[in-house]
Amino acid sequence: MSLTPNYLEDRICLNVLADSVENAKECYEAAEGHVVLGVLSKNYDSDEAAIEDMKKYQEATNNALSVGLGAGDPNQSAMVSRLSAVLQPQHVNQVFTGAGTSRAVLEQEETIVNALVSPTGKVGYVNIATGPLSSKEAAAEIPVDTAIALLKDMGASSVKYFPMKGLTHKEEYIEVAQACARNDFYLEPTGGIDLENFEEIVQIAVDAGVKKIIPHVYSSIIDSATGETKPEDVKALLAMMKNTLK
Known part of the structure; x- marks a missing residue:
């Protein structure tokens, strides 16, 4: 099984x-393979159950496979690292303080x-107390360039x-995108992204010059009756991704 992501050559995944x-x-x-599929650790009662299912x-x-926390739940951080090691x-997916642990237990740089x-409400600053x-505790608001440098120190790949x-x-996001571009770091915009705003959000990152962009689109494309992500919406998002790169 390949460790090297199918999408590493993709600008957007x-x-x-x-x-x-x-x-x-x-x-x-x-998505024609231009996707990672999030499976949430929070949905499992044990590491063993999660590992058995995620292997499928x-x-x-x-x-x-994208090993997820579950709505950014920091209490899932340790479990995510344990699962990822296996x-x-x-x-x-990690919280700020968990990225170094995950990289260490992976024992490779490809994942x-x-x-x-x-966001903090202040352009150029992010909260890393996640x-x-x-x-x-109180928010730890630091310059986004400093946050990226800290993440590089810890072996992380991208800002979520x-x-x-x-x-x-939007204005804060634009600055985050520009910071990722100038620091050669990946960017993963997440939260409230839907079919209406997806293209603009991705285009901002493309225009900023971000090398790799991994937008998370969750609840807005999930069928409320079945709980499943709608493949037709994934196709629509893929078309928008292609359009931003024209």
Whole structure:
């Protein structure tokens, strides 16, 4: 099974949730492979159950597995690292303080490890207090360039900018995108992204010069009746991705 992501040559790669192995396969095909499928650690009662199930997703999608926290839950940070050490997925979601642990236990540089930082209401600054303990304290607001340097020190690959609430923090997001570009770092916009604002959000990152962009599109494309991500919406997002790169 390949450790090297299918999408490493992609400028843009989707991150969507998969409710089942079959749903993961459908979304993988709809995105023509330009996707990682999020499976949330929070949905499992034990590491063993998670590992057994997530291996099925890996087999069905050429290891396009993204091990998730679950709505950015910092209490899942340690579990994500434990699972990732065994599974060797292509993508790992982490809080700021968990990125170094995940990189260390992976024992390789190929898996993309993101780190969650949050908007602050101030352009050029992000909140890095997103860990199990730090998230309960006052925000730790630092310059985004410093945050990226810290993440590089820890072996992370990308900034997961969450919760964006769509374009609510547009000016802040523009600066984050520019910082990622000038520091040769990946960017993962997350939170409130839908079919209406997706293209603008991705275009901002493309225009800034970000090398790799992994937008997370979750609840807005999930069928409320089945709980599954809609493959037809994934196809629509893929078309928009292609359009931003014209």
